Amino acid sequence: xxxxxxxxxxxxxxxxxxxxxxxxxxxxxxxxxxxxxxxxxxxxxxxxxxxxxxxxxxxxxxxxxxxxxxxxxxxxxxxxxxxxxxxxxxxxxxxxxxxxxxxxxxxxxxxx
Amino acid sequence: xxxxxxxxxxxxxxxxxxxxxxxxxxxxxxxxxxxxxxxxxxxxxxxxxxxxxxxxxxxxxxxxxxxxxxxxxxxxxxxxxxxxxxxxxxxxxxxxxxxxxxxxxxxxxxxx
Numbered sequence: 001x002x003x004x005x006x007x008x009x010x011x012x013x014x015x016x017x018x019x020x021x022x023x024x025x026x027x028x029x030x031x032x033x034x035x036x037x038x039x040x041x042x043x044x045x046x047x048x049x050x051x052x053x054x055x056x057x058x059x060x061x062x063x064x065x066x067x068x069x070x071x072x073x074x075x076x077x078x079x080x081x082x083x084x085x086x087x088x089x090x091x092x093x094x095x096x097x098x099x100x101x102x103x104x105x106x107x108x109x110x111x112x
Numbered sequence: 113x114x115x116x117x118x119x120x121x122x123x124x125x126x127x128x129x130x131x132x133x134x135x136x137x138x139x140x141x142x143x144x145x146x147x148x149x150x151x152x153x154x155x156x157x158x159x160x161x162x163x164x165x166x167x168x169x170x171x172x173x174x175x176x177x178x179x180x181x182x183x184x185x186x187x188x189x190x191x192x193x194x195x196x197x198x199x200x201x202x203x204x205x206x207x208x209x210x211x212x213x214x215x216x217x218x219x220x221x222x223x224x
Binding site for chain 2: 031033040041042043044045048050055056090094096097098099100101102103104105106
């Protein structure tokens with residue numbers, strides 16, 4: 001059984017396009033996160049939701065907009081994609097905000 | 113402020129031991145340790161909370177020195193499966209958001 005899943009696994013798109021990444025967890029966790037990992041493997045928090053409420057909103061361009069329709073889902077929509085947005089995006093979840101975080105398989109976004 | 117991990121990379125033979133350090137310039141509330149294999153998601157290893165705790169997980173253990181604002185991960189009698197990049201994630205203050213700031217990673221390669 002997949003605990004944290006993301007779709008799509010790979011996303012190749014042109015600059016200026018809008019794209020979405022979806023995340024679902026079946027662990028019954030209350031908290032979900034979006035991370036960006038760049039080509040140097042630097043892992044940086046972007047957003048976090050706890051019980052559908054936004055609790056972490058890092059300094060991220062407002063082209064990035066998260067949405068949590070329910071506790072099990074956290075989606076990421078990116079407008080007007082730029083070359084610098086190319087990275088691997090990981091979704092994660094935890095039972096509570098300070099608990100162990102369980103990561104999804106990642107979405108490799110390539111902007112051409 | 114990103115925590116600093118040392119060493120950046122280490123190569124071991126099977127059965128050898130290794131220590132990975134994680135130092136922060138800010139007071140720590142907790143430290144998480146994760147391992148990421150190439151092309152995969154980070155996997156949770158353990159959490160240490162302030163209080164100078166030491167935790168163990170089979171042959172992998174960790175310590176947390178609140179005074180020195182650092183944590184160390186100990187890998188004993190290393191196995192091939194230990195290869196990967198190890199990240200510490202630090203939490204500062206008890207804001208209860210789960211916001212982790214990750215170090216730059218330590219690449220561990222275990223050779224037969």
